[in-house]
Amino acid sequence: MRNFAGYIMPLWYKTGAKEEHLSVIKHAGLFDTSHMALIVIKGKNARKLLQQTTCKDMDRCIGKAKKPLTPGVATYSLYMDENGGVIDDAIIFQIDTDIYICVVNAGMGDVISQRLLKFSPGYNLEIINLTDKVGKVDLQGPASPKILKKILLNHSILEDMKFFTFKGYFEETFKTTSEKVLIDKNIPIMISRTGYTGEFGFEIFVDPKYLLSLWDMLLHAGQEYRLIPCGLAARDSLRVGANLPLSHQDIGNWPFMNNPWTFVLPFDEHKTSFTKKFIGSNRLLDISEVSFTYPFVGYDLRKVDINQNAEVYNREDMNIGKVLSCTTDSAIGRNEIGVYSVTSPDKPDNLVIKGLSCGFIKTNTMINEGTDVFLKDKRRKIKVTISKAIRPDLSGRKPLREFL
């Protein structure tokens, strides 16, 4: 068990972190993520406040056509500070025309609520901090829809559910325009096709009084599909492998730029300006300090310890930056051609997958994809390759019909 932002949470359950990591990629895993904080923003100016405090342009963010966010759709965004740094990341769910729910990180419910209040005098909004008032479980992995189908009362709701959409509501106050979604006849849930693993799956929001029964019901229904409970260690290794940042570690109070996640920024077609103004936007467009964040993949599964000030060196042994995250993705292996996942259709038969170290580094110089650099902590020096992404063939965005 570990204290994580004030919550005592398991690093792993009985089967161990490696098995949990692999299970999410091959079968399914269940995470208790009730530590995440929810904030409701209600009122005519809700969108205006979100446009001001977060960087995603909610009028131009959905799909290739850059359509506006609409009820029933969610988007990933960042609460920015005045210097273009990140206060926290968030998934913003548009519940109705003037109602939004933001899911922010553990311990950030108060900070973000206060910030929203600070920037909304005269906006006539209701800002409700639901920290510790909503239960949340993440069902992740390719078997998720089959498991849900067994216990959803109206399982037809799954059929047309696209990536980053949601249905149902966990409380009458936040009724969506969509129909009520019930588990086992009487448990109302809000369910979204989102997650923090890169793999196909759902996040489920529920009144805490139903949380334990929902957890047990899912585990029971998932038995035949090899569903297992998963802890923090697997959550971390899966999200790194999926190229997803951890707030306050891979993104934080330094200018948000030159990293794998700049798709969140509202660049115009020329990539020189933004389509909207937001807190920190001027600073980001006029920046003197330059840093670069890159994903990396190791040559074996040995990692360095970020708590020992692990640093980055180039071939000339010059210190060029620091390691932000470093973990082992046990589902990947590499040969001279590339990196493969246990689920990669083109995985060579003779490749034995034992796992590879991976993570993110922040450097003071630009590095090309495919370049090898060295990571050093007090104990060891490991060679890693700068890469565009980490674990290939993620299932997260694939159409739902492939998994039913």
Add this chain to the structure above:
Amino acid sequence: MSEINNLTFPKTLFYSNDHEWLKLNEDNTLSVGITDYAQDQLGDIVFVELPEVGKILNKGDELCTVESVKSVSEIYIPVSCEVISVNTNLEDKPELINKNPYDKGWLALVKMKDKSELDALLRKDQYMNMLKGI
């Protein structure tokens, strides 16, 4: 992670404060490994960097590193010795330490310089009391 009482600590072994076990073999060599408590705390062990055979170690020197999903840990040898052989099975199957810490999960076989150094080590009850904070 498990309760102390659910873990195994054989009576015949010596234990160190740093959670290694040592077994005195009939030929006076010592087998060395990490305890059930240590493997349970570390979680899935994914990599072991074994020492070179023939390496001379002083009491307190680093014997090897054991890498788990959570962290990398140095294993310190509690007696002065020479490494006679290492468990090369761990190179392909580091999980043997989790599954069988006192047998198939052994790390190294060493020859002691001074047998009296064993006197400073803990026996089962002392080690368990240490774990329980008694």
